[in-house]
Amino acid sequence: MSTPHAVEIRELVKRYGRKTAVDGLKLTCRTGEVTAILGPNGAGKTSTIEICEGFRRPDGGTVRVLGLDPADPALKPRLGVMLQAGGVPPAVRAGEWLRVVARFYAHPLDPDALLALLGLTEHARTPYRRLSGGQQQRLSLAAAVIGRPELVFLDEPTAGLDPQARHACWDVVTGLRDAGVSVVLTTHQMDEAEKLSDYVVVIDHGRVVAEGTPRELTGAERQLRFRARPGLDVDQLLDALPPGSAAKESPSGHYIIEGQVGPQMLATVTAWCAAESVTTEDLRIERRTLEDVFLELTGRELR
Numbered sequence: 001m002s003t004p005h006a007v008e009i010r011e012l013v014k015r016y017g018r019k020t021a022v023d024g025l026k027l028t029c030r031t032g033e034v035t036a037i038l039g040p041n042g043a044g045k046t047s048t049i050e051i052c053e054g055f056r057r058p059d060g061g062t063v064r065v066l067g068l069d070p071a072d073p074a075l076k077p078r079l080g081v082m083l084q085a086g087g088v089p090p091a092v093r094a095g096e097w098l099r100v101v102a103r104f105y106a107h108p109l110d111p112d113a114l115l116a117l118l119g120l121t122e123h124a125r126t127p128y129r130r131l132s133g134g135q136q137q138r139l140s141l142a143a144a145v146i147g148r149p150e151l152v153f154l155d156e157p158t159a160g161l162d163p164q165a166r167h168a169c170w171d172v173v174t175g176l177r178d179a180g181v182s183v184v185l186t187t188h189q190m191d192e193a194e195k196l197s198d199y200v201v202v203i204d205h206g207r208v209v210a211e212g213t214p215r216e217l218t219g220a221e222r223q224l225r226f227r228a229r230p231g232l233d234v235d236q237l238l239d240a241l242p243p244g245s246a247a248k249e250s251p252s253g254h255y256i257i258e259g260q261v262g263p264q265m266l267a268t269v270t271a272w273c274a275a276e277s278v279t280t281e282d283l284r285i286e287r288r289t290l291e292d293v294f295l296e297l298t299g300r301e302l303r
């Protein structure tokens with residue numbers, strides 16, 4: 001029999017009253033990979049993750065986690081779940097809490113090493129309620145991974161963390177992947193998804209709208225980009241470029257040129273700007289980012 005995927009979701013439906021939050025979602029997270037689930041606010045990410053974690057029941061479809069039903073108690077020691085605030089007694093000290101959690105597992109990681117990795121050593125004796133939000137979140141991450149799980153679910157693990165803590169969290173995630181652990185995470189930070197994940201799934205309105213490796217989603221093609229005053233005549237700029245080029249202003253004051261991107265295009269664009277007395281900023285050649293792809297797929301209106 002073949003090894004089951006870390007997560008296998010088919011035709012998943014979740015409703016809250018008349019609201020369909022997850023609407024026929026199909027998703028596979030492969031073993032040993034980091035899968036990022038991206039989507040605008042309200043897209044159905046947390047609902048999906050919490051169904052996988054066994055905290056919510058689906059209204060339709062099938063979900064298999066390490067080949068098992070999410071409600072199967074045999075899954076518990078094999079999963080790492082980052083609990084939101086409320087799962088930890090307020091008076092317990094950070095280090096003490098990690099040691100308590102470690103006792104539930106046969107081969108836990110060393111609590112002190114984990115505290116050090118996440119920059120919490122000096123807070124080991126601080127009661128949970130006195131930790132800052134970011135420190136509580138890091139402790140929650142430590143508790144999720146201390147049992148050496150096979151699969152870890154991280155719902156927005158770096159939201160609200162300072163840059164140092166974000167990097168520490170990334171180190172934990174890459175360390176997990178290097179150790180063969182499967183990771184499923186959600187994030188609103190596209191650079192984070194691009195950096196950490198092997199596979200990205202974009203969902204919107206409870207359905208998958210795109211998926212692939214970060215490179216597959218962003219494509220290999222490069223673009224020339226610059227910032228300048230809004231409202232430049234991009235059609236006129238296009239006339240100066242070879243046939244097959246494309247130019248657009250998106251959003252206002254940000255210009256993107258596609259086509260034969262290279263020194264010749266750079267020279268043509270800068271000459272055109274000079275002739276038009278346009279001062280450019282941030283002129284650069286780069287690949288599309290995951291954020292560009294995300295906005296193209298999910299639009300710009302707020303949810």
Ligand SMILES: Nc1ncnc2c1ncn2[C@@H]1O[C@H](COP(=O)(O)OP(=O)(O)OP(=O)(O)O)[C@@H](O)[C@H]1O
Nearest residue numbers: 016019020021039040041042043044045046047048
């Ligand atoms: N317990 C609930 N009762 C009613 N509606 C809910 C409940 N939980 C979620 N929803 C609704 O279901 C939809 C999906 O919510 P969900 O939390 O899964 O989205 P999300 O993609 O995680 O969003 P965010 O990025 O904002 O965290 C939203 O419209 C939300 O308002």
